Amino acid sequence: MVRALLARWKKWRSSLRLLQPAHVDPGRAKISIAQLGHRYANKVVALHDVNLNVRTGEFVCLLGPSGCGKSTLLFALAGHVEPTGGTVSIDGKRIHGPGPDRLLMFQEAALFPWLTVRGNITFALAARGIPRDERRARADTFIRRVQLTGFEDSLPHQLSGGMKMRASLARALAVDPAVLLMDEPFGSLDAQTRVHMQELLQSIWMRTAKTIVFVTHDVQEALMLGTRVVLMAPRPGRVVRDLEVHLPMPRSMEDARLTEMARHVRRLLRHFEVPDSEHPTPPPRRALPARGLLRPSPLPSR
Amino acid sequence: MKKWAQKLGMVALLLALWEGLSRSGIWSPHLFPGPMKVAESLVAMAKDGRLGSATLRSLGRLSRAYLLSVSIGVPLGLLTARVAFFRNAVKPVVMGLQALPSICWLPLALLWFGLTDAAILFVVVMGSVLSIAIATEDAVNGLDPQLARVASTLGVRGPRFYFGVLLPGALPGIVTGLKLGWSFAWRALLAGELLFVSGGLGQLLTMGRELMDVPQVMAVMVAIIVIGIAVDRVLFQTVETRLRRRWGLTATV
Numbered sequence: 047m048v049r050a051l052l053a054r055w056k057k058w059r060s061s062l063r064l065l066q067p068a069h070v071d072p073g074r075a076k077i078s079i080a081q082l083g084h085r086y087a088n089k090v091v092a093l094h095d096v097n098l099n100v101r102t103g104e105f106v107c108l109l110g111p112s113g114c115g116k117s118t119l120l121f122a123l124a125g126h127v128e129p130t131g132g133t134v135s136i137d138g139k140r141i142h143g144p145g146p147d148r149l150l151m152f153q154e155a156a157l158f159p160w161l162t163v164r165g166n167i168t169f170a171l172a173a174r175g176i177p178r179d180e181r182r183a184r185a186d187t188f189i190r191r192v193q194l195t196g197f198e199d200s201l202p203h204q205l206s207g208g209m210k211m212r213a214s215l216a217r218a219l220a221v222d223p224a225v226l227l228m229d230e231p232f233g234s235l236d237a238q239t240r241v242h243m244q245e246l247l248q249s250i251w252m253r254t255a256k257t258i259v260f261v262t263h264d265v266q267e268a269l270m271l272g273t274r275v276v277l278m279a280p281r282p283g284r285v286v287r288d289l290e291v292h293l294p295m296p297r298s299m300e301d302a303r304l305t306e307m308a309r310h311v312r313r314l315l316r317h318f319e320v321p322d323s324e325h326p327t328p329p330p331r332r333a334l335p336a337r338g339l340l341r342p343s344p345l346p347s348r
Numbered sequence: 349m350k351k352w353a354q355k356l357g358m359v360a361l362l363l364a365l366w367e368g369l370s371r372s373g374i375w376s377p378h379l380f381p382g383p384m385k386v387a388e389s390l391v392a393m394a395k396d397g398r399l400g401s402a403t404l405r406s407l408g409r410l411s412r413a414y415l416l417s418v419s420i421g422v423p424l425g426l427l428t429a430r431v432a433f434f435r436n437a438v439k440p441v442v443m444g445l446q447a448l449p450s451i452c453w454l455p456l457a458l459l460w461f462g463l464t465d466a467a468i469l470f471v472v473v474m475g476s477v478l479s480i481a482i483a484t485e486d487a488v489n490g491l492d493p494q495l496a497r498v499a500s501t502l503g504v505r506g507p508r509f510y511f512g513v514l515l516p517g518a519l520p521g522i523v524t525g526l527k528l529g530w531s532f533a534w535r536a537l538l539a540g541e542l543l544f545v546s547g548g549l550g551q552l553l554t555m556g557r558e559l560m561d562v563p564q565v566m567a568v569m570v571a572i573i574v575i576g577i578a579v580d581r582v583l584f585q586t587v588e589t590r591l592r593r594r595w596g597l598t599a600t601v
């Protein structure tokens with residue numbers, strides 16, 4: 047009994063050691079978000095005082111319940127939403143609107159319906175100034191990578207939802223932006239394709255040192271892919287934890303440490319989802335060993 | 349197959365009714381000839397070449413006017429949708445003029461251009477250009493905002509955006525507008541042709557009236573209906589269906 051408890055405690059501690067608060071020097075960050083706030087026209091405060099610094103080559107997963115402002119944050123990074131407060135800088139320069147250094151992949155496939163799968167990719171490549179004779183070969187390479195060979199000439203409406211999403215992924219990867227912003231790209235895929243796409247994305251990320259900001263609902267997915275997981279909470283949308291995942295890549299879903307970390311992250315998320323007044327039990331932060339592994343992030347005063 | 353049988357059945361029924369009415373003697377057979385008489389007149393006109401030349405004349409005029417309408421209307425619609433000046437200043441004018449039935453332009457056209465082809469062209473263009481412009485504007489404004497966002501994140505800008513995203517995205521709506529514009533043009537053309545000597549189908553109709561040749565009048569009416577349906581069904585319907593299928597807008601694939 048005691049031994050079992052001790053074993054659990056050890057596992058718990060090791061999972062904490064693997065999840066450490068991130069400290070990034072804003073001066074050396076690729077993406078620097080400072081005091082970002084956004085309030086939609088209907089007075090919904092989608093983001094409140096978000097501070098986040100992302101280094102080059104990091105794979106950051108934004109994790110949080112529905113409506114906590116993940117998409118809004120990503121849109122602000124992409125330049126599709128002009129935030130009502132604070133700044134977003136890339137390489138030290140404030141961004142205004144979309145730019146060629148970033149590419150946003152939407153929650154939906156968002157393919158051009160009148161173009162074939164290949165046409166969608168070559169059109170995007172053309173817009174990025176890739177020479178005409180390179181486009182086709184490059185498109186076919188990425189079509190192969192997302193396992194859509196044989197569907198090059200299909201129109202989007204002839205594809206299943208998951209296939210559309212893969213075509214969209216192929217388009218994003220073919221364009222090869224320095225910063226890839228992805229909004230739940232794999233949410234609509236079946237479990238098996240999803241694992242394939244995760245592996246594909248990871249292998250491409252490891253090869254190209256791209257900076258990726260990846261939004262997801264799925265804790266396991268975030269811990270599988272991310273070098274960092276940023277936990278967000280709703281009403282108002284804010285960052286509550288910023289943790290680095292110290293587990294070597296490639297990771298395995300079956301890894302006990304990953305499962306333990308996932309349990310820990312879920313507990314944190316659950317805690318922040320419920321407004322404080324409805325939460326009589328003390329936050330788990332206080333129950334942690336006083337090792338300072340989890341930085342108590344500044345909560346916005348409400 | 350069944351659909352066709354029903355259609356043919358309906359046509360046969362109408363023809364029989366028509367024949368029966370004309371034989372019943374309620375109206376003078378001169379004023380209300382049966383379908384056989386009308387068909388004879390149609391064949392006669394087709395044989396002596398009057399129908400053919402009148403049709404060619406009308407369609408030639410129509411296509412010139414229509415091309416002009418399209419080449420003015422589509423860009424005008426694009427501009428009203430995308431450029432603030434056009435939206436604020438030109439659009440109200442377009443909407444106002446749209447309220448004017450096209451044939452009301454004829455007196456002005458006759459004063460400006462005299463009894464020439466140009467007068468009829470003017471009436472036809474005025475009859476169709478505005479509806480094409482308005483439909484184009486609607487189609488462009490109705491572009492899926494998602495596609496506009498993708499285009500901007502992919503860095504699609506300038507002419508590539510206009511010709512690669514905006515126009516194809518709005519194309520199904522634009523084609524619907526073109527179809528509407530065509531039917532307006534066809535109406536305006538015949539109204540114009542009826543009102544002065546012009547050598548088209550409209551004049552054939554007028555001549556039939558002046559000669560009190562009711563079968564000719566009805567025969568020309570039939571010809572006008574057939575041509576109208578043919579262009580609408582064969583040309584526009586085909587293009588529209590193909591387009592909607594390719595764009596994935598039809599339910600069945």
Ligand SMILES: Nc1ncnc2c1ncn2[C@@H]1O[C@H](COP(=O)(O)OP(=O)(O)OP(=O)(O)O)[C@@H](O)[C@H]1O
Binds near residue numbers: 115
């Ligand atoms: N265009 C908009 N206008 C007004 N309010 C909006 C708009 N988009 C989002 N919101 C609001 O902002 C909040 C955050 O929305 P957001 O889409 O960023 O959430 P999310 O975390 O991406 O959710 P999900 O996981 O469901 O996609 C929500 O409360 C939502 O109601």
Ligand SMILES: [Mg+2]
Binds near residue numbers: 229
């Ligand atoms: Mg979202």
